[in-house]
Amino acid sequence: MEAVLKLENVVKRYSNHLAVDQVSFDVPPATLFGLLGPNGAGKTSLIRIVTAITRADAGHVYLNGKKLDGRHPQAIGYMPEERGLYKRMKVGDHLIYLARLRGLDKAFAREQIDYWLEKFEITDWWSKKVEELSKGMQQKIQFIATVMHKPKLLILDEPFSGLDPINTNLIKDEIHNLRNQGTSIIFSTHRMEQVEAICEEIVLINQGKNILQGKVTDIKNTFKKNQFEVNFTGTLPSDFTQQYSVISQSDSVVTIQLPQDADGMDVLRYLVHHQVHIRSFKEILPSLNDIFIRQVGESNTALPESF
Amino acid sequence: MIQFTKLSLIIRREYLSRVTRKSFILATLLTPLAFALLFVIVCLIFQYQGDKSMKIAILDEGNMLNGAFKDDQNLYFKFETGSLEELIDQLPETDYNALVYLPTIEDLYSKRLTAYYYSDDQPSPDLEIKLRERIGQAVRDYKIDALQLERRQLEALETRIEVEPEPLTDKGEDATRFTSAVAASLGMGMGFIMYLTVFIYGVMVMRSVMEEKTNRIVEVMISSVRPFELMLGKIIGVGGVGLTQVAIWAILIPLIGGLAQLIFGIDANSPMLDTQASTFNPDDTQAMISLALTEIASINWWTVLPLFILYFLGGFFIYSALFAAVGSAMGDDTGEGQSLTIPITIPVILALYIMIAVIQSPNSNLAIWSSIFPLFSPIVMPARLAFGPPTWEIIVSLLVMLATAVFLVWLSGRIYRVGILMYGKKVKLKDIGKWLFFKD
Known part of the structure; x- marks a missing residue:
């Protein structure tokens, strides 16, 4: 149209x-x-x-x-x-x-x-x-x-x-x-x-x-860092921290960073396989606020002060 | 391009929102009353005789005053006899405020006679004038009798001279001796009304522009109309308000004046007006008023009034456009922008003084040039209209004024469109100059 x-x-x-x-x-x-x-x-x-x-x-x-x-x-x-x-x-x-x-x-x-x-x-x-x-x-x-x-x-x-x-x-x-x-x-x-x-x-x-x-969804996908957040009950498999690099962890929530080419679905399969009770599993997308601050910061350093 | 439907909507709102306001109705109706009240108060002040009553003893050595001195309001006289020294000594014990000693006149041909005023206080100017007048009149009568002169012959010596203007050709208007006096006072009145209205309504435009800017309505408005349309609509609307108000005053003021005269007419024989009446022959005053009235009627009002309205509109457009430009440049803080109005107020005030000078000599070079210069002409030319200036001068002055008005409205429009969108910046005259060259 x-x-x-x-x-x-x-x-x-x-x-x-x-x-x-x-x-x-x-x-x-x-x-x-x-x-x-x-x-x-x-x-x-x-x-x-x-x-x-x-x-x-x-x-x-x-x-x-x-x-x-x-x-x-x-x-x-x-x-x-x-x-x-x-x-x-x-x-x-x-x-x-x-x-x-x-x-x-x-x-x-x-x-x-x-x-x-x-x-x-x-x-x-x-x-x-x-x-x-x-x-x-x-x-x-x-x-x-x-x-x-x-x-x-x-x-x-x-x-x-x-x-x-x-x-x-x-x-x-x-x-x-x-x-x-x-x-x-x-x-x-x-x-x-x-x-x-x-x-x-x-x-x-x-x-x-x-x-x-x-589009907002496209932009968020472009700027995503392949991070996932898992909300669970019970305990994680003992080798979880060796398998994945953990950004933060508490009793029931763990945030992990995957390599660029890795797929989040593999993590989910791994957890299901180890019988972890999952309440939620989601990819962390950057907020527009983060993107805004990052992009403005970048363009300010890239551009010479025009006035 | 101006869209006239939008322009007329703006004019309508600007006009109606003002004339329906209570403050406008009150001001329109009460101002003539206030002026009438002021006039009455001023009259009363001038007639104020002093509230302290004075008792004055008079020692008339040569008996020139004939022993008769009429008492006046708050002023009582008593003739005394005896020696001056005794009277001076006694004075503090009596209730007299002063002793006037008039020595015998030695030489009837002397043009000078000194009266001595004995008192702890100085005589007031008012009292001094009264004493001089009364003693002078009495001494004159005394001298006429003493010199055995004929009173009628003496009176015949006093000839009143009047200069009566007559035209060279039959075509010219036959002026009377009152023409210039009446024209001067009418001209003064017209010039002053122009001065006031230009100021009042010019400032009204400026205020309203500032209000729209500080209200932030202006940005909403200019998303549907051009800034120039908004400014022009405002100027025309406020101009209409001005014309309405002046028209109502033009009807009300003579009406109230007539009423006041009626009230004063009954009062004419009151003792307050006595002193004034004694200097004029009552018949003379009557004749003067009727002459002045015929003079006012003989002015060609069908030319003067439309011209007056034209000059009002021209002056109003010129100055209100400038005021609108300044208003648009002012920020939220009204104080900071006041200095910007100075370049506008100076020519208005200058024009007022030139107008006063021009009334004295309505055909001088100053008069001619200042009634062509467009910043002065709206105030100076109306003052000259009653004197019947040459037609070519009126035409040139009108054309120059019209061209200037159009130019200044356009120029102010260029300042206005930038000014109204500037927030929170202190604006200098230099910045305004730059705005003129901004692209749209």
Whole structure:
């Protein structure tokens, strides 16, 4: 299927540094996509190019196969990290205003807003002033403002900051719903545990460059070290420690390192053969956090300081 | 390209969110009342006579004052006889505050006469003026009688001269002697209103830009509209608010003024106004007011008012665009950015002073050049409108102002689009200069 968003060698230069340096990647349809990178890596610059807030100096951006022109694309919903609302406006009026600025007509906007307010069980907020709402409540309104025009591509910059666990789950569920309806969602964040839990694909940006991209499972497989963790009851065979190099061991859990070409299945067979009672057996995959830190560290030493 | 549906949505919000605010309604209705109140208070202050009553003994050696001196508010006179030394000695024991000694006039042709004021306190300026006036009038009457002069002949010597301007051609408007006085006060009023409104609404635009930036709404907004549309919509919306407010004031102020006059009209014979009334002939005052009114009516309001609105819009666009640019550059901390507004406030204040100077000589070179220079013209030219400046000057000044307004809105747009997305950085004037050349 055709990519919802396609970036080709995008470059953005500010007066004294290169913010985005030849970045290319594709966002497939109906995908939860993580845009990762340390602070100042160029994530926001990249997002501003995609949302047509700024223009790329070089390269191309395609949205649903069409080249991005100067206009703000209707097909995108963008929730910036720095977000706010007009404090003195009423919630309903505010949402209508933002919807109409996105080109929705009044009746349709009203319909959509009612749908979302009902969904979040906050219909009585319509005539409340924004300043009467707590920060978390305002976040919900901002989320509605981002999705009410049914965009094909959602860009959420640190979407869960300031939300309590209940509301975080509420928004997460909605994000999954939208994805199942065919929307692609780009997360921009440096909270790795969230990316790990949500994203299917990622791209990692550092110092304006794309240093890693692909499906999360593929990336984890690429970076795995062939380590296994066994949870058992009883005792291990006496020659276990001679057979395998043990990283750590406790009464019921042992972690082992296999050589590059060895197969984990052999270990399992060996243990079953020696009648060890196994509760669980799993391969240890590196966390995205580890990969992130390692890759960023490597690219920083590989690249000379550019500014 | 500007998308006009979006622009009109922004204008609508900016306008409606302001005019429906309670503070706006209160300010619009109460400001004229406050001005009326201020006017009344100022009048009362000027009429304040001093609350201490004075008793003054007078020793009139030559009996020139005829023994009759009318008492005034808080001021009582008593004529004494006897020797000056005795009276001075007795003074501390009596309840008199002062003794005025008027020696006999030796030479009727002398133009100078000294009255001596004996007291522990200095005479107040007000008291001194009253004494001089009363003694002067009495001595004059005394001299007329003593020199056996004819009073009517003397009065005939005092001729009041009036300069009446007449046009050379029939075409020119027939001005009266009141034209320039009325034009000057009207011009002053218009210039001052321009100065105030440019400041008030310019700062309103700046505040609102800063608020959007610190609220972080701006980044949400510019993901659907261009920064320039947002800025322009804000300027036009706030400009509409300004026009609305000025229009309401233009109706309310004469109304309240009329009411105040009604109230004051009843009061006209009160003793407070007595001193003023005595210097003017009441018929004269009446005539002056009616002349001034015909003069005001004779001004071509169908030209002056639309021009005034044009200059209001021009001045407002020029300055509010600059204020918007500065607002976008300011950070969360309002204090740090204050210095950035100085380059804008200086021309506004200069324009006010030039306007005051121009009222005195509305056809001077200063007047002509400053009403063409676009940073001054919105304040200076409205002040000159009542004097009927040449048409070509108005056209040139309008064209230059329009071109400048368009240019400055464009220029500010370039600063604004960068400024609103800058957080947590202290911005200097030099940085703003750089932003102009940033690519989109």
